[in-house]
Amino acid sequence: MLSFYETMNREGVVLYFNGPISQSVVEGIGDMMRRKMAFEENGMQLAQKVFSVLVEQMQNVICYARESCTATECIGVGQIMVGRSGEQFYVACGNPVSRKREQRIRERIDTVNGMSREELKAYYKEQRRKGPDEDSCGAGLGFIEMARKASRPLQYRFDPIDDTTSFFAVKVHI
Numbered sequence: 001m002l003s004f005y006e007t008m009n010r011e012g013v014v015l016y017f018n019g020p021i022s023q024s025v026v027e028g029i030g031d032m033m034r035r036k037m038a039f040e041e042n043g044m045q046l047a048q049k050v051f052s053v054l055v056e057q058m059q060n061v062i063c064y065a066r067e068s069c070t071a072t073e074c075i076g077v078g079q080i081m082v083g084r085s086g087e088q089f090y091v092a093c094g095n096p097v098s099r100k101r102e103q104r105i106r107e108r109i110d111t112v113n114g115m116s117r118e119e120l121k122a123y124y125k126e127q128r129r130k131g132p133d134e135d136s137c138g139a140g141l142g143f144i145e146m147a148r149k150a151s152r153p154l155q156y157r158f159d160p161i162d163d164t165t166s167f168f169a170v171k172v173h174i
Contacts, residue, residue, distance in 0.1 A: 015082040020067060022075045026058045033082060049149040049174045050089050054082060056142045057093035057170065064168075065095035088151060094169040102158050102166055109154050109170070112147035120148050146172050 008016060015033060017025075033054055037047035061078035068075050078095030097105065115123060124144045147154055150172045158166040 012084045013081055014084055015080070017080045018078075020075045020077050021058050021061045021080070022073055023062065024073075026055060026062070029058065029080070030055050046089070046174065050082065050091060053091045053146050053149055053172050053174060054080065056146055057091055057172075060142055061093060061095045064097050064101065089174045090171055091174065092169065092171040094167060096161060096165050097158075097168045099160070099164055099166050102168075105156075105168065106158075108143045109156050112143050113153040115147070117148070120144060124148065146170075149174055 014036070015029070017029060030051055034047060034051045037050060038044075042050075058080055061076040061080070062074050063076065065076035065078050066074050067077050076095060078093060081090075081092045083090050083092070112120060112123070124141060127141055127144060143154065152173050154170055154172055156168070156170040158168055160166050
């Protein structure tokens with residue numbers, strides 16, 4: 001564990017979580033991260049962007065890496081990491097997804113990565129008016145929101161796990 005701890009510190013990782021994620025985990029980790037950033041006096045605007053992207057990514061894990069659902073709550077399994085490099089932060093997330101969703105996710109990210117700030121703002125408003133796609137379990141605005149807060153294009157990749165599942169990873173620099 002010491003080696004893992006030292007590597008994480010050297011790489012600027014300030015938060016790492018691996019395992020089941022539920023809405024209560026989102027709330028707890030989100031609140032803890034917001035307090036940590038406020039305590040370190042990172043600036044309210046930066047803290048809010050990191051918090052927002054962190055919550056969006058954890059929501060994606062719940063939606064797209066579902067392990068189980070009860071009548072009141074779903075649980076997804078994945079990894080979340082928040083790190084710092086100089087004055088910038090990054091939020092990275094990884095989780096299994098159905099290979100059937102891969103192309104749609106690629107299209108959504110590539111679309112927002114190709115837009116300017118003004119285009120993202122207009123696209124966000126347009127998508128809010130339209131409402132979520134039928135294959136979306138949320139409002140369908142997550143990648144747009146992340147791209148609006150990002151300081152550079154979203155980085156992502158898919159690594160095949162088996163014939164039906166890939167491991168999806170996305171990293172957002174803020």
